[in-house]
Amino acid sequence: MSRDVFIVSNSTDELGGVTGWMHQTARLLAGQGHRVHTIGIHASDLKMALPVEPAHPVTALYPAHPPTPWTPHGIRDRFRIPTRRKEAARAAAKKRAVARLSEIFATARPGAVVIVTQVWAMEWVGEADTSGLRVIGMSHESYGYSRASHRYRWIKNHYKDLDHWLVLTEEDADQWAGDGMNNVGFLPNALARLPEVPSPRTARTVASIGRLSDQKGIDLLLDTWALVAPQRPDWRLRVHGAGEDEAALKEQCTGLGLDGSVEWMGRSDDVERALAEASVFVQSSRGEGFPLALLEAMASGVPCAAFDCAPGVREIVRDGEDGLLAPPGDIAALADRLLRLTGNPRLRDAMGARARSGVQRFSASETLRRWEELFAFLER
Structure with missing residues (x-):
């Protein structure tokens, strides 16, 4: 069955493994006849040069990394007018980004899937209209590494009620299941390609x-x-x-x-x-x-x-x-x-x-x- 697949990451062009995985997976799924759209929350400063120009649509919701939400500390902070204006502008920009994401999702036909590759991006996906879509969350790090970081709380908050969420190994899936995440499965990354000729292993x-x-x-x-x-x-x-x-x-x-x-x-x-x-x-x-x-x-x-x-x-x-x-x-x-x-x-x-x-x-x-x-x- 051919279906619409939306892959959402923190960024579609940031230098790093998740970006490479995103576009590789998009190419593989498109090759199967699926209609793929890759979406980044923001465009990145440190960009990855892709080996193949994407044939699928690529969208960035922000031209640069959006500002962090402002949290006032004390009564005096609440009366800082310039800061309050910046926070209002940030909130308005986020509302527009979420609306744009909802518009993209609204183009989907029955059977569509949203794959969220990183938990930070779930802030926007979680506020967007995903009616009629199946949402899959992913983590591209081990249980232990997530457990020791702030992302552990984000995963527990954002992923527990999704249709499904994926980690990369069975061992990680078992650890998350033991931690109360009952919707977890595992799927390893794919080998992108096998070079025709291996390294001669002669260089020191x-x-x-x-x-x-x-x-x-x-x-x-x-x-x-x-x-x-x-x-x-x-x-x-x-x-x-x-x-x-x-x-x-x-x-x-x-x-x-x-x-x-x-x-x-x-x-x-x-x-x-x-x-x-x-x-x-x-x-x-x-x-x-x-x-x-x-x-x-x-x-x-x-x-x-x-x-x-x-x-x-x-x-x-x-x-x-x-x-x-x-x-x-x-x-x-x-x-x-x-x-x-x-x-x-x-x-x-x-x-x-x-x-x-x-x-x-x-x-x-x-x-x-x-x-x-x-x-x-x-x-x-």
């Missing part, structure tokens, strides 16, 4: 790909590399990505004496090429969901060393078989994994080949089949 390069933010743990990676670099003076760490922590991380790099062995590559618009030029991939995140970067590295035949920070990581990387995992935040252990991979070309080749083969279990066709099953289930 370790690659990291991800936003330069606290979640991605590049500060932990630099501390790790400080343990690896003296023993691997002919290897280089290439950090692909951009983000709010860039200046602080470069300062840390200099302070650790790593400027000669760390290369800052900037935003990674051509991930496939970056991986083709690497022999090892490293992920040092504090928290993840089902990281696309790991999938892409393994599809390129690049063995991975990563912190075991989420069920999705250990579901993708089978420790000791097609990659090596370290306890979360343990830089000595991650350094050990990197030393093993950089020091043993036979191990790299064996794990890289198994990674490329094994990661194909997350095929797009299997993911599409499960989306169709969910759509049919929600119609019953």
Whole structure:
């Protein structure tokens, strides 16, 4: 059955994995004959360059990130006229954005579905008119990472009454179900594509790909590399990505004496090429969901060393078989994994080949089949 599918995210163009997932999923669903519309709450400053121009409609409700609601503190605050005017303007702009979202949803034909990829976007979807639509909420991070953040309260408030909500692994779904979320299911991310030719794994390069933010743990990676670099003076760490922590991380790099062995590559618009030029991939995140970067590295035949920070990581990387995992935040252990991979070309080749083969279990066709099953289930 062909249906209208609206995918709503915080942004449709922000540099990051959720943006990539959004447009990849839109392409897959459109290829199945569905009419897909991607919607972002706002346009982003730090934009992602998409490998393929979207063939589906793309809408941003705001031209930039909307202001945070104002909360007065004390009686004197309530009489600050300029601030009250700004808050009134913010509320009016939100009302217009919600109305625009309702107009888009009103174009839907019977059987339409709204997929909300991030809980912050539910503020607008929750106020919009979704009459006749099935609403699916999603989380792209692990239960543990959400539980330790303010998003836990948002999820409990916004997602418990939806038609369905999805996490990325069965383990995460079980944890949320045990926490009282009875409408939860799981669906892993799909592998976008399999490069025709894997990395030759001949370059003495370790690659990291991800936003330069606290979640991605590049500060932990630099501390790790400080343990690896003296023993691997002919290897280089290439950090692909951009983000709010860039200046602080470069300062840390200099302070650790790593400027000669760390290369800052900037935003990674051509991930496939970056991986083709690497022999090892490293992920040092504090928290993840089902990281696309790991999938892409393994599809390129690049063995991975990563912190075991989420069920999705250990579901993708089978420790000791097609990659090596370290306890979360343990830089000595991650350094050990990197030393093993950089020091043993036979191990790299064996794990890289198994990674490329094994990661194909997350095929797009299997993911599409499960989306169709969910759509049919929600119609019953």
